[in-house]
Amino acid sequence: MFTQNLEGCQLEEKLSPKIEMLERFRKAYGAGELAPLSLVEQREDIIAFQKVIEPFLKFEDVLILGTGGSSLGGQALYALSAQEKPHLHFLDNIDPHTFEKLFMDLNPKTTGLVVISKSGLTVETLMQLLTCMQRGLMEEVLVITEPQENPLRKLAKSQNWPCLDHPPDVGGRYACFSVVGMIPALLGGIDVFAFRKGAAEVLRSHLENSEPTALLGAQVGLFLKNKRGKSLSVLMPYSDQLHFFALWYCQLWAESLGKNGKGTTPVAALGTVDQHSQLQLYLDGPKDKFFTLIAPQWAGKGDRITSTLIPEFVHKTMGDLFSAELRATYETLIRNQCPVRLMGIDEVNEKSLGALMMHFMIETILTSYLEDLNAFDQPAVEEGKRLAREYLAL
Amino acid sequence: MFTQNLEGCQLEEKLSPKIEMLERFRKAYGAGELAPLSLVEQREDIIAFQKVIEPFLKFEDVLILGTGGSSLGGQALYALSAQEKPHLHFLDNIDPHTFEKLFMDLNPKTTGLVVISKSGLTVETLMQLLTCMQRGLMEEVLVITEPQENPLRKLAKSQNWPCLDHPPDVGGRYACFSVVGMIPALLGGIDVFAFRKGAAEVLRSHLENSEPTALLGAQVGLFLKNKRGKSLSVLMPYSDQLHFFALWYCQLWAESLGKNGKGTTPVAALGTVDQHSQLQLYLDGPKDKFFTLIAPQWAGKGDRITSTLIPEFVHKTMGDLFSAELRATYETLIRNQCPVRLMGIDEVNEKSLGALMMHFMIETILTSYLEDLNAFDQPAVEEGKRLAREYLAL
Missing domain, CATH: 3.40.50.10490 (Glucose-6-phosphate isomerase like protein; domain 1)
Structure with a gap:
């Protein structure tokens, strides 16, 4: 191959x-410590995902809100797509100009939203989501986040949106074989099997x-x-x-x-x-x-x-x-x-x-x-995230 | 600023x-040795370019064929465009899949072609052009190349296409202020002044x-x-x-x-x-x-x-x-x-x-x-270009 x-x-x-x-x-694999990899042996989850995305298939456009690991795997997969619609837009940044241009082109009635953040705390994704909601882009929303209380999940609950669990033992950048990659792929008509x-x-x-x-x-x-x-x-x-x-x-x-x-x-x-x-x-x-x-x-x-x-x-x-x-x-x-x-x-x-x-x-x-490194953490970026929140509050 | x-x-x-x-x-600037820079003081050339592109403004799509310096400056400018049409497509690669997908979406009658190669020898651009011609995408073609005999200019002459001169003293990667950047920018509705x-x-x-x-x-x-x-x-x-x-x-x-x-x-x-x-x-x-x-x-x-x-x-x-x-x-x-x-x-x-x-x-x-380097040459890539031609002939 x-x-x-x-x-x-x-x-x-x-x-x-x-x-x-x-x-x-x-x-490590045998002990179940490499969850991102063992996912590839599954089939049943896909059947469930296919059902979840059904309401989205009628749309002209679907926005995928997410950044880093919540976006890149899906984009890599969607690049193989040959289908006309729904057309997927991966929004992985918070450039106001990009969103303004996007809103000019979209019809809220024919646009779906998939929101992905493992922690449910990613400020970029939350800001994207609130902005889209204010523009009336909430005809159909699907959320993917960890199965625990967090701002994104709370928001989903308050709006009665369906919520899929981001596996807690699968980090974003290793998530391409999980629900995080599968949902955009299925929306894009990709052969995930x-x-x-x-x-x-x-x-x-x-x-x-x-x-x-x-x-x-x-x-x-x-x-x-x-x-x-x-x-x-x-x-x-x-x-x-x-x-x-x-x-x-x-x-x-x-x-x-x-x-x-x-x-x-x-x-x-x-x-x-x-x-x-x-x-x-x-x-x-x-x-x-x-x-x-x-x-x-x-x-x-x-x-x-x-x-x-x-x-x-x-x-x-x-x-x-x-x-x-x-x-x-x-x-x-x-x-x-x-x-x-x-x-x-x-x-x-x-x-x-x-x-x-x-x-x-x-x-x-x-x-x-x-x-002799831990391949699954990213300790250095936490300080910047804290600072960004601090500056935003000013 | x-x-x-x-x-x-x-x-x-x-x-x-x-x-x-x-x-x-x-x-060097005073002696006229930095032609790419002095271009920015001109205005009259723009007026001429505006006339040249007029036939293209009625189109739905315009393909810009070119690579490296013949493409990146124009793409940087077009990224500011807010207009709906013509929609510009910068084709800077020779991936057959990309072209197949493109041909499915384009109407030859409403598509224009701008072909840019300083030397007129760039094999990627020539191959793109011949492929587009075979698909009937030659409703309106504009060529930009050096004012001397070369395969691209000969081809343009044989087809009676208008040909603009790529300034010989402006290398591709420094060409953004010249006709190479200006034509795509004007087609995209950019304020080039x-x-x-x-x-x-x-x-x-x-x-x-x-x-x-x-x-x-x-x-x-x-x-x-x-x-x-x-x-x-x-x-x-x-x-x-x-x-x-x-x-x-x-x-x-x-x-x-x-x-x-x-x-x-x-x-x-x-x-x-x-x-x-x-x-x-x-x-x-x-x-x-x-x-x-x-x-x-x-x-x-x-x-x-x-x-x-x-x-x-x-x-x-x-x-x-x-x-x-x-x-x-x-x-x-x-x-x-x-x-x-x-x-x-x-x-x-x-x-x-x-x-x-x-x-x-x-x-x-x-x-x-x-x-102590020459900023305007690129000697190391010539061998690869020669090899590619050799392998293509096999």
């Missing part, structure tokens, strides 16, 4: 897999095989950081649809591992776009980056050019060019001593997206083991 | 301005004042890189509309300065979104970043909350919260020893965008002087 090629990582010799980390992972199936296959390979992809990936990344000074991790899919997946990865990686002075800085790039924006820096700037290219099989896809106006394009497709550019960038990075990992997928679809997201979740967790 | 506050940069003492670099800049006016004021301050913003910015950035190991430059506007501006900056900075092992890696962030995605890493991960926050005056903007459902929000607006979050992030970065520059603007509009873009263009050029 996907392949990981580490030949371009310039390790000289293969790293021996740290089996003890894999065993720790398996033990295939998504979970792709993820489940990758999970199983990490429970069963001795050299699974994420273990090797985690070790290579740390080796390159610690021994070769590669302090940035550039994720560069050659697919417009994987752009939000790359942003999802950036949150997952940054928040899980950026602590105690450790962690590498994730950078989302996009092929071929960033060949015309960042590649000069990548090749000839500071050699501080580790690259991961995501390579779907593009050859032959798209319209075959019949015109002879540009002779070299005759009988070629856009996909052929995409493929050639990808291969050229890969080779050029290697020739310029830039370590690069190549992750191949057949095509961009639910199954491969699920596989990639599971791979990177496990790679993040294994890296946290190797770095 | 905009302010630059360097107090959070933690320099201990003020750096003395390197006046000789400013003089070199002024001499205000845009150039904002830029012209900043330019003039660099020709006249002894401590202009870009000189101080360039010196601070280099000091932090060389003396404090800050190898990443994070640009974080608190405005959805400035997202593409941040991507434009990333190209400008990366391609101009990422050479000979020098340069810092630009990262586009977005407030408040990335407070929920990257801030944990920024505050407690490796201390390798220099931050620039772009701060519009948001207080009081947006609907005033009247509901008492969440007591702390009563009488507050979304803009008040945006402001409080910005201030909190700024303070938190400082408390965590992260050097941060604060750039204040009144509001996000054409004038302030022009000012910011001019500031960063001059900051880039002055940094190139200080680093």
Whole structure:
């Protein structure tokens, strides 16, 4: 379903897999401590979610209010959507201009609202919600939050809105396989069974095989950081649809591992776009980056050019060019001593997206083991949240 | 029009301005060597451009084909657009899926095409164009390319399409004030006179004042890189509309300065979104970043909350919260020893965008002087381009 090629990582010799980390992972999984992952084996919850979203399917538009982990997984999934309506709008910011523009376009009678905040305390989401309510956007509202008293749940109760439980043992950035990812995905007509199936296959390979992809990936990344000074991790899919997946990865990686002075800085790039924006820096700037290219099989896809106006394009497709550019960038990075990992997928679809997201979740967790970090907290941002509340009160 | 506050940069003492670099800049400008900048004093070209785009104004959609410098400046400008139609689509990639989806939605009879490639050789743009032609999207086509024989110009001639000259002495990433930025901006109903006016004021301050913003910015950035190991430059506007501006900056900075092992890696962030995605890493991960926050005056903007459902929000607006979050992030970065520059603007509009873009263009050029680099070439990417053509021929 996907392949990981580490030949371009310039390790000289293969790293021996740290089996003890894999065993720790398996033990934690077996003890039920990795709830975000075990979700992928479920099916019944989906049936229930399908029922919950039914009233929304008649709408022209659905707004998804939420930020960070409450938004990015859903956006990564929705990027695969081919349906016309309802059209989903992910509102993950509090720019008054964005909302003003949005309100001009929406009909409150044909717009639904899904509000997601694990803690139920996220000030951005609460402010979005109150603003939408004042504009009459409350025809149908669904709330997702933890099963405990919090401002969002209280508000939902006062308005008689249905409320789904955000699993307490699943942090936002690991929530893509839970209700948090599933509701937007189902609203967008995404095949969530295939998504979970792709993820489940990758999970199983990490429970069963001795050299699974994420273990090797985690070790290579740390080796390159610690021994070769590669302090940035550039994720560069050659697919417009994987752009939000790359942003999802950036949150997952940054928040899980950026602590105690450790962690590498994730950078989302996009092929071929960033060949015309960042590649000069990548090749000839500071050699501080580790690259991961995501390579779907593009050859032959798209319209075959019949015109002879540009002779070299005759009988070629856009996909052929995409493929050639990808291969050229890969080779050029290697020739310029830039370590690069190549992750191949057949095509961009639910199954491969699920596989990639599971791979990177496990790679993040294994890296946290190797770095002796807690991959599931984010202690440093609490001070800023407190300050923001303080300034708002002024 | 905009302010630059360097107090959070933690320099201990003020750096003395390197006046000789400013003089070199002024001499180059006076000798006509900085053509991208002097464009902002012109007005007559706009009148001509307005005439050229007239046939496009009747359309529902206009596709802008181009990549990198042929796209990002226009996208930064179009992000300010408030008009309904024509709706602009910037196509800067060659993902067959994106095009297939696009073709499903477009009516060839009500769609115009603007094709931008300085060299006229950009394979992505040529492939996009041929594919669009085969789909019958050639009701009205406008080409922007250098005034010399090249595949794109030949193609335009063979089809009798109007062709505007891309100024040969203006590189793509510096082209936002030229025809390359102006045509999409005019199509999007942007006030290009205000845009150039904002830029012209900043330019003039660099020709006249002894401590202009870009000189101080360039010196601070280099000091932090060389003396404090800050190898990443994070640009974080608190405005959805400035997202593409941040991507434009990333190209400008990366391609101009990422050479000979020098340069810092630009990262586009977005407030408040990335407070929920990257801030944990920024505050407690490796201390390798220099931050620039772009701060519009948001207080009081947006609907005033009247509901008492969440007591702390009563009488507050979304803009008040945006402001409080910005201030909190700024303070938190400082408390965590992260050097941060604060750039204040009144509001996000054409004038302030022009000012910011001019500031960063001059900051880039002055940094190139200080680093002894050529800010206008991009030698390292040529090999990849050659390889891509080679692989395409296979």
